[in-house]
Amino acid sequence: MGGTETDLNPQEQVTAANKAFEQEFERFVRFTGETAPTGLSLAEATAEERALAELRTRHTGKKSAWAATKKLIGRVEADQRAAFGQLVQATEAEIVAKLDAAEGNLKQLIEAHRTARESIDVTLPGRRSRYGHRHPITLLRERIEDIFVSLGYVIEDGREIETDFYNFAALNIPDNHPARGTQDTFYTTDGFALRSQTSTVQIHAMQRRGVPVRMIAPGRVFRRDTPDPTHNPMFYQVEGLCVDRGITMAHLKGTVGEFLRRMFGADTVTRFRPSYFPFTEPSAEFDFSCFKCKGSGCRICKNSGWIELGGSGMVHPNVLRTVGVDPEEYSGFAFGLGIDRMVGLMYNLDDIRLLFENDVRFLEQFE
Numbered sequence: 600m601g602g603t604e605t606d607l608n609p610q611e612q613v614t615a616a617n618k619a620f621e622q623e624f625e626r627f628v629r630f631t632g633e634t635a636p637t638g639l640s641l642a643e644a645t646a647e648e649r650a651l652a653e654l655r656t657r658h659t660g661k662k663s664a665w666a667a668t669k670k671l672i673g674r675v676e677a678d679q680r681a682a683f684g685q686l687v688q689a690t691e692a693e694i695v696a697k698l699d700a701a702e703g704n705l706k707q708l709i710e711a712h713r714t715a716r717e718s719i720d721v722t723l724p725g726r727r728s729r730y731g732h733r734h735p736i737t738l739l740r741e742r743i744e745d746i747f748v749s750l751g752y753v754i755e756d757g758r759e760i761e762t763d764f765y766n767f768a769a770l771n772i773p774d775n776h777p778a779r780g781t782q783d784t785f786y787t788t789d790g791f792a793l794r795s796q797t798s799t800v801q802i803h804a805m806q807r808r809g810v811p812v813r814m815i816a817p818g819r820v821f822r823r824d825t826p827d828p829t830h831n832p833m834f835y836q837v838e839g840l841c842v843d844r845g846i847t848m849a850h851l852k853g854t855v856g857e858f859l860r861r862m863f864g865a866d867t868v869t870r871f872r873p874s875y876f877p878f879t880e881p882s883a884e885f886d887f888s889c890f891k892c893k894g895s896g897c898r899i900c901k902n903s904g905w906i907e908l909g910g911s912g913m914v915h916p917n918v919l920r921t922v923g924v925d926p927e928e929y930s931g932f933a934f935g936l937g938i939d940r941m942v943g944l945m946y947n948l949d950d951i952r953l954l955f956e957n958d959v960r961f962l963e964q965f966e
């Protein structure tokens with residue numbers, strides 16, 4: 600740029616630099632008005648903003664003609680220096696004001712475009728949120744709880760880690776009793792094991808509540824079983840206990856029968872078969888007439904017409920004595936049933952292990 604410019608005197612150089620700016624700024628003049636011009640797309644406005652920024656660097660940056668002009672201030676005659684300095688400053692202020700005005704205007708345009716683009720279209724259909732589902736075992740557990748609560752029973756929680764006393768000894772299963780073998784469980788720290796049955800809650804409930812007591816205790820139990828389509832090392836049981844004065848086996852049969860009629864319909868028949876459990880005397884297992892074929896025989900009941908459900912009996916006097924209840928004054932019945940296999944039958948599952956794989960596509964079918 601040197602050649603021509605040095606031929607000009609300082610004032611002329613200011614005018615020349617200003618003129619060069621004005622020429623290039625020409626296309627941005629439309630952005631210096633009160634309001635921004637309409638009709639510009641976001642892309643156009645952004646391109647203009649970029650061009651304006653480049654123009655600003657070119658005309659006011661360190662290497663610009665304008666910067667060279669400012670250096671002349673020191674070189675003009677001392678008596679003219681003040682006036683020249685003022686001219687340079689005033690001209691520069693004008694240039695900067697014009698650039699700022701155009702830039703402000705363009706930024707406003709861009710902002711308006713962006714706001715419009717990001718605003719919500721209230722006419723668009725919403726996204727439906729997915730509801731969770733209760734697990735089929737939870738569904739059955741809640742139905743059972745409802746029935747027993749309506750019969751005046753309370754629901755007990757129990758614990759999953761137990762001592763030998765609650766899982767065996769207090770339930771009349773002494774050391775070396777063969778019943779321990781069929782309920783081999785998982786041992787944790789010395790003296791503790793995962794409970795193999797919910798019968799443990801009978802003891803806790805009587806210790807805490809005393810008698811009379813009517814309670815059910817749903818919960819998880821654990822056994823060293825190899826998983827197959829009808830077994831899992833972890834499964835769910837519901838325990839029931841009723842202790843009061845004058846309780847007989849008739850109460851047991853009446854209660855279990857009423858429960859099963861409410862579960863599977865008024866025409867459901869219940870039958871009791873003699874059995875053995877260490878914590879009941881006498882003991883019985885109970886079956887109910889198949890909910891599908893009503894007893895005539897089908898695939899679900901393996902053509903027997905009956906579905907086996909659980910164990911029961913009159914609470915053994917030793918169990919009552921262990922918790923300080925006098926068996927001469929009080930008697931009671933207890934029962935226990937597994938609910939995983941029942942869910943399997945009700946929903947026609949080939950494999951109850953499906954219940955614990957937590958595949959949402961499977962679980963969401965039940966409600």
Ligand code: DAH
Nearest residue numbers: 796798910911912933934935
């Ligand atoms: N606890 C037994 C089991 O896990 C089931 C059972 C049988 C519970 C008889 C009872 C009962 O309360 O009286 O196999």
